[in-house]
Amino acid sequence: MRIEEAQKLFTPDPGWLNTASYGLPPTPAWEAMQAALQDWRCGRTSWKPWGEATSQARAVFARLVGASGSDVSVGAQVSQMLGTVVASVAPGSRVLVPEEEFTSNLFPWLAQRDHGVEVRTVPAARLAEYVDAQTDLVAFSLVQSATGEVADVDAIVEAARAAGAVTVADATQACGWLPVDATRFDALVAVAYKWLLSPRGTGFLVTRPEFRERLVPSQAGWWAGEDPHASYYGPPLRLASDARRLDISPAWFSWVGTAPALELIEQVGVGAIHDHNVRLANRFRAALGLQPGNSAVVSADVPGAEELLARAGVRAAVRGGQLRASFHLYSTDDDVDLAIDALGLGG
Structure with missing residues (x-):
């Protein structure tokens, strides 16, 4: 299954960049759980x-x-x-x-x-x-x-x-x-x-x-x-x-x-998910002036990031005083742009 097909199985509000805290369920998982609860x-x-x-x-x-x-x-x-x-x-x-x-x-x-x-x-x-x-x-x-x-x-x-x-x-x-x-x-x-x-x-x-x-x-x-x-x-x-x-x-x-x-x-494949996630993370890193990395998680010292992102509806985290943004299967370029604009880093 291609990334684009898999993304249709999720319903995230724009700006979810916090999978390192918890991931979002695909529709088949959500529906299976609801059916079991009803039973x-x-x-x-x-x-x-x-x-x-x-x-x-x-x-x-x-x-x-x-x-x-x-x-x-x-x-x-x-x-x-x-x-x-x-x-x-x-x-x-x-x-x-x-x-x-x-x-x-x-x-x-x-x-x-x-x-x-x-x-x-x-x-x-x-x-x-x-x-x-x-x-x-x-x-x-x-x-x-x-x-x-x-x-x-x-x-x-x-x-x-x-x-x-x-x-x-x-x-x-x-x-x-x-x-x-x-x-x-x-x-x-x-x-x-x-x-x-x-x-x-x-x-x-x-x-x-x-x-x-x-x-x-x-x-x-x-x-x-x-x-x-x-x-x-x-x-x-x-x-x-x-x-x-x-x-x-x-x-x-x-x-x-x-x-x-x-x-x-x-079905999607961990390799394909890895490439997708790291590409988005590196796009965000570039906007922050950081060198490319090998992780789906971006950690950076961005003063006031939590408030700026929250104001724009972007959900990320702060760990050890650093902004932590994490990108996964359902993340998109639009999510990255939303975060970049919220931090005033857009061109």
Whole structure:
């Protein structure tokens, strides 16, 4: 599907430049969710079709990140899904994290300090340089939330491999616009309500089988069973043999909206979305007097930007005192022009 065709499936008010906060739903996702809510309201169906949407979304996400569906677990939030990983880190481990990291991938590690886990924070741009023989685990975002900075994955993974360190990547600000290969990391986590255009409350954890063997499924419930429908009551422990053993019971209606949203991303293609997003971002960067970048997110010091943009109906964000504008599948040149004019940068 071409970008122009896909854009007809969205109904944004002009000037939405804040996908880094949350993405907008395509019509198929919105309609599927409304139908499920109506069925729930009237008691027309069992919950099983809603559960099937979770399996559909898992399969599509696996294809989007080049992983096997058997290595993908489902959950709701980054910190929640990372909880199993973090709790399995041995006391005395040394963890390296960017100092700018969004706290969902920082607080869980810091909370382990009382258990002897040492956390060191360093500048994101120089993360690979700080990986040494004493580093046991490197946790980082593929795209930084505040700035849109794209991590040097090659350098970080190479440094971690040389040190024998585990890699845990947060792909929340990447999946949906930046090509991602989840198999490069020991664990990769992402929630779907931003660039994957889904309702809040759905997310994925991808783990390598050999790494997953080290994890204790401490949050497992019936949904993590080998056969969920035969796992309602009583012992013995009978968890799935693959990544489903780390599943968290799904928020049904959010998954009903997630499956068609991911299918649209797949139909358009992450490569095409990447080129579209970065082109618009670089058009905005040029108006700001910045050099071209490689991100769908633009961060810049523009005094009074929040008020100027709001006055013109442009919705962006301010993070760390900097304007943050983010461009996605439904963004257009008109949206860029609206923002440029609002900031008084038009020619």
